[in-house]
Amino acid sequence: MPLLPEEPQIHESAQGPRATPATGRPAPTPRPVPGPRSTASPRPGSPGPARPGPPVRKNASAEPSAASPENRSKPQIQLIPASPDGALDAADETVDLLLDxxxxxxxxxxxxxxGLHPLAAHELSFGEAAYWAQQDAAEDVFYAEAAAVGRAANRAVVVVALNGGTEADAARILPAAxxxxxxxxxxxxxPERVNAALGVSV
Structure with a gap:
């Protein structure tokens, strides 16, 4: 019998203030949380489902050979008229515009x-291994001389500055680019040199 007074005290405190400050969670409110949580994660990505639009081109035959150059869609070609002396500046302005x-x-x-772009010359001053490692890291715009185009990795956009060389050089560089x-x-x-080198009218 002396133990019974302790039990009613426990029952009274449990019945009255169920929203105890120790737990801190009000029982009625946390139930709707699962709904907003599922929608909260996609919000930062804005229209998430709109971005994966290009992969809709799924063909049974395209999966194994999607990376092959034959199945790859041909890139668009744009021409920015520039003299050999102004080609490098035009290329720099183009890169700025692309990034902007x-x-x-x-x-x-x-x-x-x-010749080397000034940025490429600067990076090469730290050694050739460090220079090409930047390309492999794929974190920034990569600058290379067209003579090394074979070692350059594919990228979505290639900007070529015809800042010199002969028509034969252009005919070799542009198809490779x-x-x-x-x-x-x-x-x-x-423009005439570009059209002749690519065999198209740009």
Whole structure:
């Protein structure tokens, strides 16, 4: 019998203030939380389902050979008329415009027809291994001389500065640059030389 007074005290406190400060959770409110939580995660990605639009082109035959150059859609070609002296500046302005309009730096490869771009020369001053490691890291715009186009990795956008060289050089550089672009090839140079090198009228 002396033990009974302790029990009613426990029952009274449990019955009255169920929202105890020790737990801190009001029983009626947390139940609707599962609904908003499921919708809260997609919100930061804004219209998430709209972005995966391109992968809709799923074909049974395209899956094994999607990476092959034959099945890859041809990149668009854009021409920015520029003299050999102004081609490098035109290429730099093009890169700035691409980045300003939302293109990721890792999407862009810049090739110079003759000589190194000043940024490439600067990076090469730290050693060739560190220079090419930047391309493999794919975190920024990569600058290379067209003579090394074979070693350059494919990128969505390739910008070529025809800042010198002969027509034969252009005829060698531009088709090679076209194979490195997966979406867009932008050539800064003389329109006649560009058209002759690519065999198209841009």
């Amino acid at each position: 309009t939302g293109r990721a730096p890792s999407d862009v490869l810049v090739l110079t027809a003759t 076209l194979t490195k672009a997966t979406a867009l090839l932008i050539v800064c140079g003389d």
